Amino acid sequence: MLSRCLLAIAVAVLLLTGGNTVRAAEIESSIARGGRLYDNWYKEKKLDRPDKPHAAYPADGKYPKQSWRCKECHGWDYKGKDGAAAKTDHLVPIKGITGAIGKDPAAIAAIFRDKTHGYGPDQLNDKDVQDLALFVTKGQMDTAKFIDPASGKPKGNAAKGEVYYNTLCAGCHGLDGKKVSTGVPLGQAADNPWDMLHKAFNGLPAEAMPALRSLDPSIASDTVAYTQSLPK
Ligand code: HEC
Ligand code: HEC
Known part of the structure; x- marks a missing residue:
């Protein structure tokens, strides 16, 4: 009786952890992909760089051609104007994204389609937005x-x-x-x-x-x- 009980527990644990491993693997690769989209989404997606500078990029910014990349406004250290960019000519008066760590990914995903960001589905599709939101909330x-x-x-x-x-x-x-x-x-x-x-x-x-x-x-x-x- 006891051994059958232990066997049942062992099988349950195996099933549970096995299932979790698959999900963890999917989440981890989505986060990494989100990180690459954060670096340069149009390169990752093999699309052309948008012609015009991003509307939220300051007119006196030094790198208008890079202005659609998340990293150009929010920084390689995710701290925006308060981080490493402050010592370089990439500095723009935009805050970082560390405040979004641990937030609900769905709420963060909505930000990329908002008036400030304005990424259309032809630029970032739903899967891209989801991967980016996972990176922002769980991957920084x-x-x-x-x-x-x-x-x-x-x-x-x-x-x-x-x-x-x-x-x-x-x-x-x-x-x-x-x-x-x-x-x-x-x-x-x-x-x-x-x-x-x-x-x-x-x-x-x-x-x-x-x-x-x-x-x-x-x-x-x-x-x-x-x-x-x-x-x-
Ligand atoms: C499968 C081949 C491959 C491996 C393995 C690889 N890289 Fe790269 N890496 C590349 C290619 C290709 C590029 C350049 C692409 C380009 O032209 O921008 C690159 C570019 C880079 C850049 C950007 C350089 C730049 O031009 O700004 C960095 C940083 C970098 N790699 C770091 C690493 C590190 C650290 C490792 C080991 C952990 C690594 N790479 C392993 C293929 C590889
Ligand atoms: C041209 C500049 C620019 C680019 C590019 C940009 N953002 Fe933003 N982002 C902003 C501005 C401006 C805000 C609003 C900051 C504020 O409320 O003061 C913001 C806010 C955010 C926030 C909310 C931060 C918080 O704590 O309130 C997140 C998360 C975010 N951006 C992620 C991204 C991601 C991911 C990308 C790339 C897909 C991206 N942003 C590209 C300018 C930019």
């Missing part, structure tokens, strides 16, 4: 854990990062970070560690680059720390 990393906000110095362990880089990234980027001829050397990209961290966690729009977000966060963090020493 606290970048201050990985990069010192004041100095911009990554906090990871660069020696460990070298091992991760050489095995996870060098196949495409080369040991010196210069093998992908279409992009800048990674040693140069490392000048913006927040951008690098976002890409390491979520992957690169429309490229086969891995998204490390389901691994222990120290792996992306250590890798980003190591890229600081790659040649420019």
